Amino acid sequence: MGLVQVIALGGVGEIGKNCSVVREDDDIVVVDCGLSFPNEEMLGIDIVVPDFTYLVENKEKVRGVFITHAHEDHVGGLPYLLAQIDVPIYCTEFTQALIKNKLEEKLPHKKIDIRIFKPGDRIAAGKLEVEPVRVTHSIPENCSMAVRTSHGIVFFTGDFKFDFTPVDGKLANITRIGELGQEGVLLLLSDSTNVERPGWGPSERVVSEGLRSVFAEAEGRVLLTTFASNIHRMQQVYEVAAEMGRKVAVVGRRMEQNLDTCERMGYVKIPKGTRIDLRDTKMFPDKQLAILTTGSQGEPMSALVQMSKGEYGRLQVKQGDTLIYSARPIPGNEGAIWRTINRLFNQGCRVIYDSAKPIHVSGHAYQEELKMMINLTRPYYIAPVHGEPRHQFLYNKIAGDMGYPQHRMFTMKDGIPLCMDDTSASFGERVPCGRVLVDNSGTPGVPDEVLRDRNNVANDGIVVITIPVDTTTGQMAGDPEIQARAFSGPEGILNAAYDVLFDALSALSKDELKDTTRVKHDAGDVVKRLIQKRTGLRPLVLPIVVEV
Numbered sequence: 001m002g003l004v005q006v007i008a009l010g011g012v013g014e015i016g017k018n019c020s021v022v023r024e025d026d027d028i029v030v031v032d033c034g035l036s037f038p039n040e041e042m043l044g045i046d047i048v049v050p051d052f053t054y055l056v057e058n059k060e061k062v063r064g065v066f067i068t069h070a071h072e073d074h075v076g077g078l079p080y081l082l083a084q085i086d087v088p089i090y091c092t093e094f095t096q097a098l099i100k101n102k103l104e105e106k107l108p109h110k111k112i113d114i115r116i117f118k119p120g121d122r123i124a125a126g127k128l129e130v131e132p133v134r135v136t137h138s139i140p141e142n143c144s145m146a147v148r149t150s151h152g153i154v155f156f157t158g159d160f161k162f163d164f165t166p167v168d169g170k171l172a173n174i175t176r177i178g179e180l181g182q183e184g185v186l187l188l189l190s191d192s193t194n195v196e197r198p199g200w201g202p203s204e205r206v207v208s209e210g211l212r213s214v215f216a217e218a219e220g221r222v223l224l225t226t227f228a229s230n231i232h233r234m235q236q237v238y239e240v241a242a243e244m245g246r247k248v249a250v251v252g253r254r255m256e257q258n259l260d261t262c263e264r265m266g267y268v269k270i271p272k273g274t275r276i277d278l279r280d281t282k283m284f285p286d287k288q289l290a291i292l293t294t295g296s297q298g299e300p301m302s303a304l305v306q307m308s309k310g311e312y313g314r315l316q317v318k319q320g321d322t323l324i325y326s327a328r329p330i331p332g333n334e335g336a337i338w339r340t341i342n343r344l345f346n347q348g349c350r351v352i353y354d355s356a357k358p359i360h361v362s363g364h365a366y367q368e369e370l371k372m373m374i375n376l377t378r379p380y381y382i383a384p385v386h387g388e389p390r391h392q393f394l395y396n397k398i399a400g401d402m403g404y405p406q407h408r409m410f411t412m413k414d415g416i417p418l419c420m421d422d423t424s425a426s427f428g429e430r431v432p433c434g435r436v437l438v439d440n441s442g443t444p445g446v447p448d449e450v451l452r453d454r455n456n457v458a459n460d461g462i463v464v465i466t467i468p469v470d471t472t473t474g475q476m477a478g479d480p481e482i483q484a485r486a487f488s489g490p491e492g493i494l495n496a497a498y499d500v501l502f503d504a505l506s507a508l509s510k511d512e513l514k515d516t517t518r519v520k521h522d523a524g525d526v527v528k529r530l531i532q533k534r535t536g537l538r539p540l541v542l543p544i545v546v547e548v
């Protein structure tokens with residue numbers, strides 16, 4: 001019997017880009033393949049995906065990628081993985097419906113191998129076996145993944161909560177989770193996002209109550225923004241709107257697409273006559289209208305953000321509108337979200353973003369639910385995932401309070417394998433791992449130096465030095481020049497920079513002047529150092545040698 005290794009290629013010590021590997025000998029199973037969103041310092045970066053080098057290097061061993069659910073932090077990396085290796089994707093029919101279009105758009109020439117599973121199926125993957133188990137979350141058809149190894153089950157909870165009145169009525173299969181616990185869970189990898197919240201999280205169902213009361217009080221139109229994948233929330237809006245005599249229109253391409261797909265597949269049941277086209281909203285008084293919109297994360301191109309700026313041609317926000325902010329800000333997006341909310345207030349729209357009435361509930365387990373998962377699975381080893389270091393720390397403390405000894409709890413780090421056999425578990429040698437930055441054109445692999453330069457330009461501007469040199473004689477062919485853009489230092493600073501530049505160039509011998517790399521290096525260096533010393537600014541300094 002071989003060693004079982006569990007490696008997170010993303011998703012531990014952070015929230016986002018979830019991607020984990022279970023390996024036993026020559027068989028590898030991947031669970032999820034997500035993306036994360038850039039932070040404020042990642043200028044010009046659209047998304048961040050895991051570095052898949054480990055999977056590329058071991059591509060003949062990868063038996064499949066098993067998707068727990070269709071949220072971007074679990075599926076958004078797929079196009080970038082599939083661009084590098086051929087591997088079957090296993091997911092539910094619902095997940096497939098949400099990801100297929102996107103994969104085909106991004107990889108038009110690729111034949112994508114998607115295989116559908118149902119919760120309870122047992123899927124062979126080399127000597128490993130994967131069994132998805134239904135659990136509740138904020139999206140339909142969400143699964144935990146039980147990966148059977150020869151030393152026991154590696155159980156990924158995936159994103160979960162225990163919701164006994166879910167919108168679609170489909171409960172978590174607690175019985176099966178308990179049975180797997182009986183069979184023997186070697187390692188539990190648990191969602192830890194909400195470990196700071198005591199007690200038991202509220203059911204999705206309570207949101208309907210909150211919506212009902214906001215709908216009743218609203219004087220004009222009701223707008224609601226949420227994630228385009230939040231199918232349950234859309235269902236609730238349609239139900240409440242129908243009760244209250246309002247028609248619902250949808251703005252935002254992805255949201256419309258998802259709603260169409262889900263309605264066709266029966267995951268959303270829209271009361272007859274409730275859904276209308278945006279164009280037809282003119283036919284109804286404001287009091288009879290509701291509008292669903294994307295843009296809950298302040299995305300610049302989204303309908304809501306454009307509406308808040310008065311730049312959305314198809315719909316204008318106006319006095320008397322009420323917007324329900326029914327989502328959770330993803331860390332890093334707060335600034336853009338507040339700016340959007342403030343602009344909406346300026347336009348006379350009342351925004352309900354944090355209210356005593358529940359207008360959003362989290363899809364992740366609170367403390368008591370996390371304990372219940374531990375109790376059901378009764379794992380030998382335990383490791384929190386889907387959390388930042390503070391979440392991992394607190395989760396292990398809670399497990400410790402439940403009696404878990406220190407040597408059976410682990411704090412995983414991206415790229416460090418947890419190696420287990422029948423008698424022991426310990427961390428192994430780091431595998432290639434990291435983040436890959438994808439720019440706004442969709443091209444992956446923006447290097448860190450580029451990002452550093454962008455930040456320097458964005459913060460302190462750019463200084464261009466032009467040096468005319470006759471490289472055959474090794475003499476200056478004119479005076480150097482310094483130009484600056486987006487740079488604003490104290491008066492005289494560029495003159496001072498010019499003086500040190502002039503001195504540095506004068507000090508170079510003929511042979512040194514013939515060496516353009518040397519000239520660029522010396523010129524850039526003295527100017528950079530002077531500006532930094534005198535002003536503390538770090539503009540991007542770009543020396544150019546003009547050979548004449």
Ligand SMILES: [Zn+2]
Nearest residue numbers: 069071137159
């Ligand atoms: Zn999720």
Ligand SMILES: [Zn+2]
Nearest residue numbers: 071073074159
């Ligand atoms: Zn997630």
